[in-house]
Amino acid sequence: MKGERGKDLVEAFLAIASQRWGEEEANVLRSALERTAEAIMDVEDFELDLSDEPWRPPRKA
Amino acid sequence: MRVLEAHELTISNASNLIAAGDLSPVDLLETFLKRIDWLEPKIDAWVTIDREGALKASEMLEVEAEEGTIRGPLHGIPIGVKDIFYTKGLRTTMGSPIYRDFVPAHDAAAVAKLREAGAIILGKTENTEFALSDPAPTRNPWNKEHTPGGSSSGSAAAVSSGMCPSALGTQTGGSVIRPASFCGVVGMKPTYDLISRKDVYPLSWSLDHVGFFTKTVEDAALMLGVLSEVGEPQGLKPSGDIAPPRLGLLRGFFEEHADEEVWNGFVDAVERLKDAGAEVAEIPLPPSFGVVHVAHRLIMASEAASVHQDNFRTRRDEYRVGIRGLVSSGLLVPASAYVRAQRIRGRYIREADAALKSVDCLVTPSAPTPALLGLDSTGDPAFNAPWSLCGFPTVTVPSGLTRGGLPLGMQLIDGHFREAHLLEIAHWCEAVFGFGKAPQDTV
Numbered sequence: 001m002k003g004e005r006g007k008d009l010v011e012a013f014l015a016i017a018s019q020r021w022g023e024e025e026a027n028v029l030r031s032a033l034e035r036t037a038e039a040i041m042d043v044e045d046f047e048l049d050l051s052d053e054p055w056r057p058p059r060k061a
Numbered sequence: 062m063r064v065l066e067a068h069e070l071t072i073s074n075a076s077n078l079i080a081a082g083d084l085s086p087v088d089l090l091e092t093f094l095k096r097i098d099w100l101e102p103k104i105d106a107w108v109t110i111d112r113e114g115a116l117k118a119s120e121m122l123e124v125e126a127e128e129g130t131i132r133g134p135l136h137g138i139p140i141g142v143k144d145i146f147y148t149k150g151l152r153t154t155m156g157s158p159i160y161r162d163f164v165p166a167h168d169a170a171a172v173a174k175l176r177e178a179g180a181i182i183l184g185k186t187e188n189t190e191f192a193l194s195d196p197a198p199t200r201n202p203w204n205k206e207h208t209p210g211g212s213s214s215g216s217a218a219a220v221s222s223g224m225c226p227s228a229l230g231t232q233t234g235g236s237v238i239r240p241a242s243f244c245g246v247v248g249m250k251p252t253y254d255l256i257s258r259k260d261v262y263p264l265s266w267s268l269d270h271v272g273f274f275t276k277t278v279e280d281a282a283l284m285l286g287v288l289s290e291v292g293e294p295q296g297l298k299p300s301g302d303i304a305p306p307r308l309g310l311l312r313g314f315f316e317e318h319a320d321e322e323v324w325n326g327f328v329d330a331v332e333r334l335k336d337a338g339a340e341v342a343e344i345p346l347p348p349s350f351g352v353v354h355v356a357h358r359l360i361m362a363s364e365a366a367s368v369h370q371d372n373f374r375t376r377r378d379e380y381r382v383g384i385r386g387l388v389s390s391g392l393l394v395p396a397s398a399y400v401r402a403q404r405i406r407g408r409y410i411r412e413a414d415a416a417l418k419s420v421d422c423l424v425t426p427s428a429p430t431p432a433l434l435g436l437d438s439t440g441d442p443a444f445n446a447p448w449s450l451c452g453f454p455t456v457t458v459p460s461g462l463t464r465g466g467l468p469l470g471m472q473l474i475d476g477h478f479r480e481a482h483l484l485e486i487a488h489w490c491e492a493v494f495g496f497g498k499a500p501q502d503t504v
Contacts (some may be wrong), residue, residue, distance in 0.1 A: 009069040013390070016073070017389060017393075028386075029385070030380060030392045032386025033390050033481035035358065035390070036358065036359070036362055036393065036394060038355070039359045039402075040395070040398045042352055042355040043356055043359055043401050043402050043405060044398065044401065046349070046352045046401075046405055048404050052404045052407055052408045053404060053407055054403035055267065055403045055410065057450055058254075060477075060478050
């Protein structure tokens with residue numbers, strides 16, 4: 001996990017998960033929560049231009 | 062020369078024989094039902110086998126054929142359907158106890174197209190829960206101690222073991238190409254939405270693709286001609302007389318993540334293609350490739366969370382841990398992160414398109430490993446997810462066996478709507494590989 005920011009995000013996810021589904025379940029889900037938190041960090045760190053618009057379905061020319 | 066048995070015929074051959082009055086749809090169906098009786102207890106590929114419905118349909122199609130009416134290229138051909146496609150009057154479980162008794166009132170659009178072309182819906186094939194990762198009970202026909210892959214586990218295993226000549230599947234990450242490769246059959250995932258997703262239970266709307274499994278590339282072209290929303294069936298039939306293609310070899314991530322036997326098998330397969338005249342150029346991975354898997358993960362988790370949100374409120378305890386983890390984490394993804402992942406996706410498609418400019422198609426191994434030992438995991442979709450994210454058409458062609466006798470496949474990738482071109486190349490590669498093998502215990 002990427003530094004303090006990543007750790008904070010995982011902790012925040014675990015806290016929400018514990019509140020919603022209980023501590024035991026939050027621990028069961030820990031690896032899924034960590035993977036998603038890491039994905040959020042990586043995506044946020046990737047540089048984009050304003051011309052990078054969201055994906056649109058392909059159309060046949 | 063050995064005479065082929067009915068279950069060994071390609072769809073094209075069986076279809077021609079039926080049209081000529083030389084093969085009875087009822088006899089063909091009974092051949093497959095007998096094989097199911099023999100093999101299903103060992104392989105567990107089917108959730109539901111619709112003997113009665115299939116027999117009734119075959120009798121009707123037989124009468125029509127005798128009267129000279131051929132509905133289409135699948136007239137009298139039994140087909141398996143992954144259990145997330147709605148099938149009229151036939152239970153559709155999504156691999157979940159929540160839907161164990163769900164019987165749709167209508168067919169998914171793709172199933173309706175199969176029926177219009179004369180196909181017989183033989184039954185529903187096993188899949189992982191809601192087409193994610195919690196495994197189905199299906200075993201790999203090549204070695205029953207190994208996974209057949211997933212999520213379209215039953216479809217791949219049923220075609221591989223000759224229980225049906227083709228079956229529908231879906232792919233959100235790698236759920237067609239990987240199981241096809243693990244089971245030694247041809248698998249195809251066409252361009253996003255080229256085959257309708259209507260009334261296929263979604264995992265992730267913008268990533269889900271309908272695909273299928275066949276024994277040959279020619280049959281894949283035939284299936285695509287039937288299923289395509291912008292069909293050009295004639296244009297799809299591989300001619301078999303193309304010049305050797307120029308292939309773009311992707312290394313980097315693929316070489317680093319493939320196990321040794323897979324990579325060596327892939328290099329050997331590429332050498333065989335070169336020996337047959339193919340040009341091979343190493344193509345660098347697109348600059349944004351490093352974040353495609355995480356972008357894919359965020360999109361899939363966010364959309365799956367939205368798909369399952371309502372059921373999750375009241376029936377969360379009926380979800381197994383894989384899908385429960387994805388949905389739970391997807392509920393926590395900020396909207397800005399989801400949109401950013403979709404922006405990365407747009408950038409990546411432009412870059413991947415550019416990578417295709419100097420070659421006919423890209424090639425990689427179809428999966429990082431052969432079929433894994435055990436049924437706890439269906440394997441890793443990492444080699445397929447980048448192309449599901451692109452929405453590019455991909456095909457896997459069986460290319461050889463491991464020392465332990467498990468199939469290996471080569472994944473071929475082309476740009477949007479270039480299916481006819483991709484199938485021509487896949488057909489050429491198939492001829493060079495000359496795989497033509499079936500699992501020992503099923504012959």
